[in-house]
Amino acid sequence: MNEYPAWKMNGFVAVLLFIGLAAGAVYSFVGMRFILGSIFTLLALVIAGGIMMVQPNQSKVITFFGRYMGCVQDAGFWFVIPFHLRKTVSLKVRNFNSKTLKVNDVDGNPIEIAAVVVFKVVDAAKAVFDVDNYETFVEIQSETALRHVATKYPYDTFHSEEYSLRGNGAEVARELALELQERLSVAGVEVLEARLTHLAYATEIASAMLQRQQASAILAARQIIVDGAVGMAQMAVAQLEKDGIIELDEERKLNMINNLMVTIISDRSAQPVINTGSLY
Template sequence: MEKMYRAGSGYAFVAVEIVLLALIVLGFISGNPIPAVVLILLFVFFAKGFIIVNPNESAVLVLFGDYRGTIKNNGFRWVNPFFIRKKISLRARNLDSEPIKVNDKIGNPVMIGVVLVWRVRETFKAAFDVNDFEHFVTIQTEAAIRKLAGLYPYDNFEDHEAEITLRSGGEEVNEELEREVAERVAIAGIEVMEARINYLAYAQEIAQAMLKRQQATAIVAARFKIVEGAVGMVEMALDELGKKGIVELDEEKKATMVSNLMVVLCGDKEATPVVNTGSIY
């Protein structure tokens, strides 16, 4: 469990070092080199106790294998020279992961990359519960991505009942990613501030096929709208001709007119009209 260590002021021991330095000089001047050498050793020993803790930085202190506490108050400090000191930054850090290949819920290979914002919250866990907490965060983030991909399909083209997909899930998918990463890195005393998917695409081996499928789906949807509109226009044309009595059409002529109008309205290319200069009969 993390505990705070109250380190002494470094400036007070600077004064002690100045006194020792004066005594060393005095010893050599007075012809007493042996006490001066002892004072030099003491001067060097005290000097090893100085430590500077910058803002949003901490120092974990260990004495002969025993955890003695963590310094989080920034400033110029002095601690027991026998302490082993390990500095750990408390600043927020970014992890921009390289896209990795994973399988979505229905087995399609996709590429996913994430941006993770995190920081150390408990220095004891970060220093002693895992071997390398930075590498630990990277590996656990990758594991969380793999699990997240298995929960949702890439889109709902094949899984029509899926309400949330990786592509359209937005905040819900990101919240699930953040929760999953936070649970995994909690053992290392890491706080996850934000987790977001910043890259999402089909894997290269199926990207072309999926693009063609999406294009075909878009074409079918567009054709449906075109046909729906064309039927309405043909129906309106027949109704208007009947109401105004412009021309009398039997069922065969109506069928011919409907066929011609549907070809004109639904064709991919501009229609080329054929002008009939004789009787329509």
């Protein structure tokens, strides 16, 4: 099914025609012309059955004895095919807040995740005829897509080249929106935005994973500190030798590098020991 405009005409013209037929029916019945009055009454009822009103941001899907006749999206007062059936579909932008789902990330850790999906109907015919209930369809497919995306990434990682749910929220949301659009296009729904609203480890492992995060953060920080300390020690020795301030043999170089490394890497401030010379 694809949406296309249904035949329609100005509804006020139909109202005037209805009033004329109703007046003719009354006049005929008063003049004892019952057959003519019955014809006018039947025609008036036919005209009344085709009058409808369309509100802004609405679409009326028209069917006539089981046949799809098109949609009316223009707001106003209209006359369409009499004896029709119509289904009203809202074209407004709407939000769907998913439930908090418990899934396993790519590392197998149980996490809790939820998202909000902003969508609107762009093809009323597909929304009515191609799925049973498009609102329920959006809810189920949103949760299915959220589960699928959550299982593709780890909750967190300390490697900058890897994606994670916590560290790359914008990229994950973009992928979620693309997957949702692919799933919901069959229902004539356009996904405007998808964002994660809740992300956390499951309660049964939250404490253990917090300790793991802290340990990983400490190790990552230590690695950066050690790399920086080695570079600073090399620069200090090279600068001293270049300026010719002092000449250091291999043993003194090792001692100097050792002192610099301890001073830079230590968690506490270094306490210098001043050599004032010997008593003898």
